[in-house]
Amino acid sequence: MPNKTTIIVADDHPMLLKGLCEELISNNYSVIGTAENGAIALELITKLNPDLAILDIEMPLLTGFEVIKKCENKKLKTKYIVLTSHKESRFIFKAKTLNISGYLLKDEPFEEMQKCITSISNNKTYFSSTFDSVFESEVSPEIKKIKFLSPSERTIIRLIAQGSSSNEIAESLLISIRTVQKHRTNILSKLDLASHTDSLTVWAKQHKELILSL
CATH class of the missing domain: 3.40.50.2300 (Response regulator)
Structure with a gap:
């Protein structure tokens, strides 16, 4: 049939x-x-x-x-x-x-x-x-980590995922570079990432779809 x-x-x-x-x-x-x-x-x-x-x-x-x-x-x-x-x-x-x-x-x-x-x-x-x-094993754990971020930290990681530099983030959010760097340090800790310069940028680009959807 x-x-x-x-x-x-x-x-x-x-x-x-x-x-x-x-x-x-x-x-x-x-x-x-x-x-x-x-x-x-x-x-x-x-x-x-x-x-x-x-x-x-x-x-x-x-x-x-x-x-x-x-x-x-x-x-x-x-x-x-x-x-x-x-x-x-x-x-x-x-x-x-x-x-x-x-x-x-x-x-x-x-x-x-x-x-x-x-x-x-x-x-x-x-x-x-x-x-x-x-x-x-790979997606669900990252979702949980992102949801653990504060609203301000989520805003910053979205901007990082979209390619914004720390200077650009500071200008667009009307905050100091020092505040941006403090947020970045907190985000690194919560996501359990290495503290070297590019680790957060690399992670954010790899998980861009995930970050922008939450």
């Missing part, structure tokens, strides 16, 4: 795109469109309003995340599965913030895709076990 769930698939690797579509079709899923870049994916999703879009994260013109964000602004019914090679915490956190329904790794068997689609059809989310382990 054909599956009534309509699907659009987007990946900039033609062989991977072809292989995934063939697997889906051979298992009776209804693939109604394919795209090799994010701009085409956005156009197809907007035009066809599928039940499900399976998107690679890194595509030309628009990333999978950018496609999802633009589609969600249009209030479409489509749900999203991110298919990626990335296991880094920043990608996983970004997926969480966008309320994506599924997050799968490209090296997983097709059975995982089937489980994911079934879960989503039943209004449940489905994430790779790697996703969950990285979130629990």
